[in-house]
Structure formats: structure tokens, C-alpha cells
Amino acid sequence: MAETVLEIENLVKNFGALRATDGVSLDLRQGEIHALIGPNGAGKSTLIHQICGTLKPDQGNIRFSGQDITALGVAERARLGLGRTFQVSSIAPEFSALRNVMLAVQAKQGTSFRFFTPVMRDRSLTEPAMAMLERVGLAARADIPAAELSHGERRQLEIAIALALESRAFLLDEPMAGMGPEGSKALTGFLDGLRHEAPILLVEHDMDAVFALADRISVLVYGKIITTGTVDEIRRDPAVRSAYLGDHA
Ligand SMILES: Nc1ncnc2c1ncn2[C@@H]1O[C@H](COP(=O)(O)OP(=O)(O)OP(=O)(O)O)[C@@H](O)[C@H]1O
Numbered sequence: 682m683a684e685t686v687l688e689i690e691n692l693v694k695n696f697g698a699l700r701a702t703d704g705v706s707l708d709l710r711q712g713e714i715h716a717l718i719g720p721n722g723a724g725k726s727t728l729i730h731q732i733c734g735t736l737k738p739d740q741g742n743i744r745f746s747g748q749d750i751t752a753l754g755v756a757e758r759a760r761l762g763l764g765r766t767f768q769v770s771s772i773a774p775e776f777s778a779l780r781n782v783m784l785a786v787q788a789k790q791g792t793s794f795r796f797f798t799p800v801m802r803d804r805s806l807t808e809p810a811m812a813m814l815e816r817v818g819l820a821a822r823a824d825i826p827a828a829e830l831s832h833g834e835r836r837q838l839e840i841a842i843a844l845a846l847e848s849r850a851f852l853l854d855e856p857m858a859g860m861g862p863e864g865s866k867a868l869t870g871f872l873d874g875l876r877h878e879a880p881i882l883l884v885e886h887d888m889d890a891v892f893a894l895a896d897r898i899s900v901l902v903y904g905k906i907i908t909t910g911t912v913d914e915i916r917r918d919p920a921v922r923s924a925y926l927g928d929h930a
Contacts (some may be wrong), residue, residue, distance in 0.1 A: 683710040686850050687732070687763075688881050692741035694727055701727040702738065703904035709850055714872065714881045716891045717900035720925055722854070725884045728901070729854050733765040734758045764848025764879070771842055774828035778819055778838050781827055782810035785845035817871065818891060833864035840875065849879050857887040869893055892916075893898040900925060 687709040694702035701724045709715050717725055730736035732743060736757040750758055759765075772781055783806045790805070811875045814820045817837040822830060827838060836856055843851060856872070857865050869890050875881060876896075885891050891898065892912050899909040902924045908915070915921055 683708050683712050686746060687882065688742075688744040689728075689732065690742045690744070692728070692731060692743070693739045693764050694724075694731060694736065695739055701904050702731065705741070705901070705904070706907055707899050707906060707909065709882050710882045711880055712876060712895045714876045714883055714895040716883045716885060716895035716898045718885070718888070718891060718898060718925065723901040724904040725901055726854060727904075729852055729882075729884055733763065733852055759846065762847055762879075763852070764843035764846060770834065772827045772835060772838060774857040775826060777824050777826055778814060778830065778834075778841075779807065779810055779823040781838060782841045783807065783812050785842045786810050786813075789846055804807070809821030810841075810845065813845050814838075816844065817841045818867075831846060831864075832859050833868060836860075836868065840871070844878065851875065851879055851881045852884075853881055854884045855886060856883070857885055857890050865890060880890070892911070 685708045689705060689707050692702050692705045693700065703724075705728060707715070707717075717728065719725055719740065721824065727736065731738045734750075734753060734757075738751065741751070742749060745758065745761060745763055750761065750763070773784070776784070786806050786809045811820060811823065812822050817840050819834060819837045819841060822834060827835065829887070830838060840851075856868060860868060865887060872881065872883070872894055883891070883894065896911055897909055897911060898915045899906045900921050901907075907920055907924060908918055910918065
């Protein structure tokens with residue numbers, strides 16, 4: 682079996698009387714896309730927040746690359762290579778796409794002072810940053826300020842930044858949201874390849890994308906995972922059909 686990169690064990694999160702995460706265990710293995718689906722309010726975002734560190738679980742453990750990260754903050758988790766993308770905050774809107782990725786390359790290299798070379802001419806930053814933009818299909822837009830990029834392009838940029846930070850796993854929270862059919866198709870193709878760079882935990886309402894991409898799917902209902910399986914297993918599961926899929930099955 683492929684190596685487990687991320688392992689969540691018996692996670693619990695209460696909001697007052699509401700148990701939004703109710704004993705969730707799941708894992709993410711090298712090379713896979715593991716989709717997390719469930720009806721509105723099932724607790725998907727609450728779970729993602731606990732994995733990336735913006736919410737503290739009441740019980741349970743999270744292990745990443747063999748290390749217990751339950752007590753670590755967001756920045757420490759990111760430094761270990763847990764990449765949450767599609768957070769607008771990781772993009773500086775006034776900077777070009779290239780400059781945004783260069784900042785990530787620079788952060789990773791840990792070099793913030795360069796006395797002799799103006800930053801935009803520093804090839805040790807521009808070359809790897811440009812290579813990342815090429816990998817996500819954004820090279821032609823390198824000089825455009827991030828604020829002027831389309832919705833889909835900003836998501837590509839987020840991934841280029843996450844790649845530059847050498848993410849060892851991606852947490853993607855509804856990447857297809859707000860995309861037109863063309864954009865969704867392009868992003869689906871891109872994510873299909875991205876799993877080979879680092880495994881992806883994908884929260885997504887777009888079932889066409891989920892069925893096209895997922896190696897495994899976990900179904901969350903009222904804070905509990907009711908089942909985990911392949912696309913075929915999930916499509917056939919009567920409990921999933923009645924709880925969630927309906928017409929999509
Ligand atoms: N900060 C909070 N305080 C109180 N209740 C919260 C908080 N965040 C989420 N909840 C509640 O926890 C439950 C799970 O919400 P969550 O946003 O995680 O669901 P979701 O599956 O991501 O939903 P959606 O698909 O609509 O994004 C919901 O009942 C929600 O109202």
C-alpha cells in the first residue's frame with residue numbers, strides 16, 4: 682500500500698452543543714486524490730480548518746509525514762509542507778504572478794537579503810518561479826498583477842505558490858467553486874496531474890469533478906464519516922445515495 686502522508690484519528694470538534702466533527706478518522710496516501718463529500722453543514726470545512734491548524738480540535742490526533750502536528754500552528758504546519766490552497770490571503774494582489782511565486786521561492790530558500798541584484802533580475806528566484814508558472818499553465822500571464830487574473834488563474838497561481846513551497850500534501854477546499862464549465866474542465870485536468878506531485882485531500886461539491894478525479898471518497902454526514910470507498914463503491918452505496926447523492930448516483 683502507498684505510504685500514508687496524513688493521518689487523522691478520532692477527531693472531535695464541538696461548537697457549543699453542536700458536534701461538528703464527530704470522531705473522524707481518515708488518511709491520505711502518497712499519489713492519491715481523496716475526496717471528502719457531504720451535504721451542506723456536514724462539517725467538511727470544520728475538518729479542513731482543523732487539519733490546516735486554523736481550528737483546534739477538542740479531541741483526536743493529526744499526524745503528518747509521521748509527526749504529530751495536532752498542537753502545531755498554521756505556519757509550522759505549512760513549513761512542514763502541508764499546503765492549503767485557495768486562501769486568497771496567500772496572494773499579494775498588487776504583485777505580478779511571477780513576483781508572487783518568487784516570494785514563495787525566496788521564503789523556501791530562506792534568503793531575504795540580496796545586496797547586489799535587483800530582485801526581479803535575480804535568476805535564482807525568477808527561474809524556479811517561472812518554472813512553477815509553466816507547470817500550472819500560467820507562464821504567459823507571469824507579468825500580470827494577481828488582482829487582474831481571472832478566478833481560475835488565481836487558483837492556478839495558488840497552486841504554483843504551494844508547489845514553490847514544496848508542499849507534501851494539498852488541502853483543496855472547493856477549488857471548482859465559481860468556475861465556469863471550461864475552467865472546471867481545465868482545473869480537473871490539472872489536478873489529475875497534481876496528485877503525482879503531492880497527494881490531495883479534496884473537498885468539492887462538483888460531483889462530476891469528484892467522480893472524475895477521486896481515488897477514494899469519504900462521505901461526511903452530520904460530522905461523521907459514514908463510508909470511505911472507490912468511486913464505484915460510493916456510487917453503489919445505498920446509504921450514500923439516500924443521505925447525499927440522490928440523482929447523481
Ligand atoms: N465557528 C462556528 N461556530 C458555530 N458553529 C459553526 C462554526 N463553524 C461551523 N459551524 C457549524 O458546524 C456545522 C458544520 O459546518 P461546516 O461549515 O464545517 O460544514 P460544511 O460541510 O463545510 O458545509 P458547506 O458544504 O455548506 O460548506 C454547521 O452546522 C455549521 O453551522
